[in-house]
Amino acid sequence: MIQLVWFRMDMRVHDNPALFHACQQGQPVLAVTCLTQQQWQQHGLGQRKWQLLINSLHGLQQHLHDLNIPLLVLNSGDFHSSVDDVKALIQRLASSDMPVSDVNFNLEYEVNERKRDIELQRWCQQQNIGVNKFHDQCVIPPGEVVTRQQQPFKVYSPFKRAWWQQFDRYNQAPLAIPQPPVDAITPDLQDIVKELSAALPAAENDPLWNCHELAVHEQLEEFLQHRARYYADTRDFPASPGTSSLSYALSLGLISPRQCLYTAWQKNGCQLSGGKAGLASWINELIWREFYRHLLVAFPQLCKHHAFKPETEGVPWRTSAAAERDFQAWCEGKTGYPIVDAAQRQLLDTGWMHNRLRMISAMFLTKHLLIDWRRGEAFFNQHLVDADLASNNGGWQWSASTGADGAPYFRIFNPTTQSQRFDSAGEFIARYVAELATLPAKSRHQPNSLECQQNQYPTAIVEHKFARQRALDAFKQTMAEANNDAVQPSLIE
DNA sequence: TGCCTCTTCGG
DNA sequence: CGAAGAGGC
Numbered sequence: 001m002i003q004l005v006w007f008r009m010d011m012r013v014h015d016n017p018a019l020f021h022a023c024q025q026g027q028p029v030l031a032v033t034c035l036t037q038q039q040w041q042q043h044g045l046g047q048r049k050w051q052l053l054i055n056s057l058h059g060l061q062q063h064l065h066d067l068n069i070p071l072l073v074l075n076s077g078d079f080h081s082s083v084d085d086v087k088a089l090i091q092r093l094a095s096s097d098m099p100v101s102d103v104n105f106n107l108e109y110e111v112n113e114r115k116r117d118i119e120l121q122r123w124c125q126q127q128n129i130g131v132n133k134f135h136d137q138c139v140i141p142p143g144e145v146v147t148r149q150q151q152p153f154k155v156y157s158p159f160k161r162a163w164w165q166q167f168d169r170y171n172q173a174p175l176a177i178p179q180p181p182v183d184a185i186t187p188d189l190q191d192i193v194k195e196l197s198a199a200l201p202a203a204e205n206d207p208l209w210n211c212h213e214l215a216v217h218e219q220l221e222e223f224l225q226h227r228a229r230y231y232a233d234t235r236d237f238p239a240s241p242g243t244s245s246l247s248y249a250l251s252l253g254l255i256s257p258r259q260c261l262y263t264a265w266q267k268n269g270c271q272l273s274g275g276k277a278g279l280a281s282w283i284n285e286l287i288w289r290e291f292y293r294h295l296l297v298a299f300p301q302l303c304k305h306h307a308f309k310p311e312t313e314g315v316p317w318r319t320s321a322a323a324e325r326d327f328q329a330w331c332e333g334k335t336g337y338p339i340v341d342a343a344q345r346q347l348l349d350t351g352w353m354h355n356r357l358r359m360i361s362a363m364f365l366t367k368h369l370l371i372d373w374r375r376g377e378a379f380f381n382q383h384l385v386d387a388d389l390a391s392n393n394g395g396w397q398w399s400a401s402t403g404a405d406g407a408p409y410f411r412i413f414n415p416t417t418q419s420q421r422f423d424s425a426g427e428f429i430a431r432y433v434a435e436l437a438t439l440p441a442k443s444r445h446q447p448n449s450l451e452c453q454q455n456q457y458p459t460a461i462v463e464h465k466f467a468r469q470r471a472l473d474a475f476k477q478t479m480a481e482a483n484n485d486a487v488q489p490s491l492i493e
Numbered sequence: 494t495g496c497c498t499c500t501t502c503g504g
Numbered sequence: 505c506g507a508a509g510a511g512g513c
Contacts, residue, residue: 236494355494356494359494398494407494407495408495408513409513410495410496410512410513411494411495411496411513412495412496412513413494413495413496414495414496414497417495417496418495465497468496468497472513475513476513
C-alpha cells in the first residue's frame with residue numbers, strides 16, 4: 001500500500017504535516033503535484049509568481065528525491081482536471097498492484113480549492129481510500145478562534161486577544177524532515193513515475209526571490225538575528241530593509257507560518273507581546289495574516305470579491321473613459337504623485353511592494369481616483385510574487401474602507417504627507433522614479449513641482465484637495481443612503 | 494496603521 | 505505666526 005502526498009502551496013519538506021504524517025505510516029510514499037496553469041490564470045495570478053512556483057518545485061523534487069520519495073508532476077490545466085488526473089494516477093497504481101492507502105494533503109481555504117478537495121474526498125470515500133487533511137497555512141486553524149457566542153471575529157484587536165489565549169494549545173516546534181522507510185520504492189513504482197510524470201518546466205533563477213527552502217530558512221534566521229530587533233522602528237520606511245521580505249515564501253509554502261511564529265516567539269523570550277518591541281511587532285503582523293485567513297474562511301463571499309460591508313457596494317466608483325486613463329496611469333506609475341509612482345514601479349520591477357506603500361497606493365486608487373478596489377486588487381494579484389487571496393483582499397478592503405476592520409472612510413492618506421513622513425530623504429523615490437532622482441530630496445515629494453515638469457515627470461492626474469472631498473462626499477452619501485434604507489420600515493409605520 | 498480646519502495662546 | 509489641542513469627516 002502506498003501513501004500519496006498531494007503537494008499544493010506547501011513547497012517544502014520541513015514542517016510539512018501531510019508529508020510528515022505520510023512518512024510515519026511505514027509504507028512507500030509517493031508525492032504528486034498538479035501544474036494547473038489555466039486555473040492560475042483564471043485566478044488572475046501572474047507569470048513571475050508562476051515561475052517562482054516552478055523554481056520551488058525543482059528544489060522540492062530534489063529534497064524529496066533525497067528522502068527516497070519521487071515527485072510526480074502532472075499537467076492538469078484547471079482544478080477539476082487535476083482531480084481527474086489524481087484519480088487516474090490512483091487507478092493506474094491500483095491496476096499495477098500498488099494500491100493507494102491514503103491521500104494526504106495540506107488544506108487550502110479558498111472556495112475553488114475547497115471544492116476540488118471535496119470532489120476528491122467523495123471519490124476516495126467511494127473507493128475506500130483514506131483522506132488525511134492537515135492545517136498548515138495558519139498556526140491556529142480557521143474556525144478555532146471565535147467569540148463567546150461562537151461567532152467569527154470581525155475586528156482585529158479582540159481577535160488577537162482570543163488568538164493569544166489559544167496560542168499555547170497550538171504552538172509547537174516545527175516538524176523535522178521526515179524519515180521514510182528505506183528501500184520502499186520499488187522499481188515498478190519508479191517505472192510508473194517515469195511513465196506518467198510530465199517534465200518540470202525549466203527553473204529560471206530570479207535574483208530577488210530565492211525559492212530553495214533552506215535559503216528561506218537562512219533568510220528567516222538572518223532577519224531574526226540582525227534586523228527583527230529594529231523592525232518596529234524601520235518597518236514603515238520603504239527605503240530601508242526593515243521587513244523580513246518573507247511574504248513570497250509564506251505564500252508558496254516554502255516556509256510555514258508555524259516555523260516563523262515559533263522561532264520569533266522563542267527569540268522573544270517565549271512571549272507574543274512584550275519582550276523585544278521589534279519581535280512583538282513582527283509577531284503582530286503574522287497574526288494579521290492569520291486574521292485575514294480566518295476571515296476568508298468564515299466569510300466565503302470574500303473569495304468572490306464581495307465587499308465585506310455590503311453597504312459599500314453602493315459607492316459610485318468611477319467608470320468613465322477618464323477613469324480608465326487614470327487607472328492606466330496608476331498601473332504604470334505615472335500618476336504624478338511621486339510616492340505612488342515609486343510604489344507602483346517597485347511592484348512592476350521587483351514583484352513586491354513595501355507594506356506602507358501598499359496602503360498609500362491602494363488608498364490613492366480607491367479614494368483619490370475613486371476607482372473600484374477590486375481593480376487594484378486584481379492588479380496587485382497579477383504582479384505580486386506574494387499574491388495571496390486572503391492577505392491581498394484583506395489589505396485592499398482595509399484601504400478601501402469596505403472591509404471587516406477597515407480604515408474609516410474619512411481617514412484618507414495625503415500622499416505628500418505620507419511621502420515626507422516615511423521617505424523623508426526621498427531615497428526611495430529616487431530609487432524608482434529616475435526622473436526625480438537628481439532633484440534635491442525635499443523637492444521629490446510634492447506633485448507638480450516646477451523641477452518635476454522639467455524632468456518630463458507627469459503632472460498630477462488629480463488634485464489632492466478636490467479628490468479628497470470627492471471621496472468623502474461619495475462615501476458620506478452612500479452611507480447615508482444605506483442608513484435611510486435601514487430605517488425605512490419604521491418610517492412607513 | 495489620518496487629515497483638515499478652526500481655535501487659542503505665547504512669542 | 506507657529507504650536508498645540510479639539511472636533512468633524
